[in-house]
Amino acid sequence: MAAGSIHGSRAPSREAPVPGGGEMSDEIQHETGEPMRRLPLFPLPVVLFPGAAMPLHIFEPRYRQMVARCIEYDRKFGLVYHDPDRMGPFGMEPDRVGTIAEIGEFQILPDGRSLLVATGGPRFRIVDGIESDTLYYEALVEPFHDDTEEEEELMPRRQRSLTLFEALVERIHDDEDAGEATSGADADPREGSEAEGGDETPGDAGPEAAPPGVAPTEAEEGFAGERRNGTADSVPRPESGLDPAEEISFQLAARIRIDPLWQQSLLEIRHESERLSRLDALLSRVLDASSGGENGW
Numbered sequence: 001m002a003a004g005s006i007h008g009s010r011a012p013s014r015e016a017p018v019p020g021g022g023e024m025s026d027e028i029q030h031e032t033g034e035p036m037r038r039l040p041l042f043p044l045p046v047v048l049f050p051g052a053a054m055p056l057h058i059f060e061p062r063y064r065q066m067v068a069r070c071i072e073y074d075r076k077f078g079l080v081y082h083d084p085d086r087m088g089p090f091g092m093e094p095d096r097v098g099t100i101a102e103i104g105e106f107q108i109l110p111d112g113r114s115l116l117v118a119t120g121g122p123r124f125r126i127v128d129g130i131e132s133d134t135l136y137y138e139a140l141v142e143p144f145h146d147d148t149e150e151e152e153e154l155m156p157r158r159q160r161s162l163t164l165f166e167a168l169v170e171r172i173h174d175d176e177d178a179g180e181a182t183s184g185a186d187a188d189p190r191e192g193s194e195a196e197g198g199d200e201t202p203g204d205a206g207p208e209a210a211p212p213g214v215a216p217t218e219a220e221e222g223f224a225g226e227r228r229n230g231t232a233d234s235v236p237r238p239e240s241g242l243d244p245a246e247e248i249s250f251q252l253a254a255r256i257r258i259d260p261l262w263q264q265s266l267l268e269i270r271h272e273s274e275r276l277s278r279l280d281a282l283l284s285r286v287l288d289a290s291s292g293g294e295n296g297w
Contacts, residue, residue: 009181034143036142043082047263052120054118058113072164077103123145125141146271161252162252164280253275
């Protein structure tokens, strides 16, 4: 299998077989001292947060190949937010931030398509694109870590965010008419399209990601959608799954359905305290809007 070439001057210093063509170590050192690895990339118009699960329907041939290679190797690929309608053709520009996704449950269908659940792992930053003989994209990536903050200062910040989120979830559960009052509609106009997942075919599917309800551009529409679609009981309650002793900003963000561009901006923040501040502002605005306050959208 032909070796892949590296764009630019950031060539690896040693070699070992990796999936997807080319000879390169799974981890090498960047000039900054950060470990780098070669990673298949899957651009999608959605954001995967660390710790969150996302169902995917894989039908395009190049990503069928990617999934097959990942399952054979370490089950990991990089999910990068990219909306071609907003951003044009995908490019592996340096410094783009994504999330390492690990394939969990999967099913290969008789026609070659596959259904799988990917779970978000650590964030990464693209260092350079790779040319190889694969049909899918590959890049050299390095870890994208948070900057260090004092844990004792983060604990009360996390608790405040949890309290706001819990208050909003309780309001949804208590208000039987929340969905109709917010949307003015009885049904999701995207029903039967890519928003519904599972039942798409290659001919009618748009994005290959099928998590329900990632498209609404207002947080309150997303929350109301849980009630409208009869799934409000599935909204995780903070007390049942989130611990303020641990990083929670990504877990909270994964539960809020809002414009993916906003989600991507949150993913790229390297201070948990700043992410929590943004979440607090958003949750407070939605609470105000749902109670008839003046700070609506």
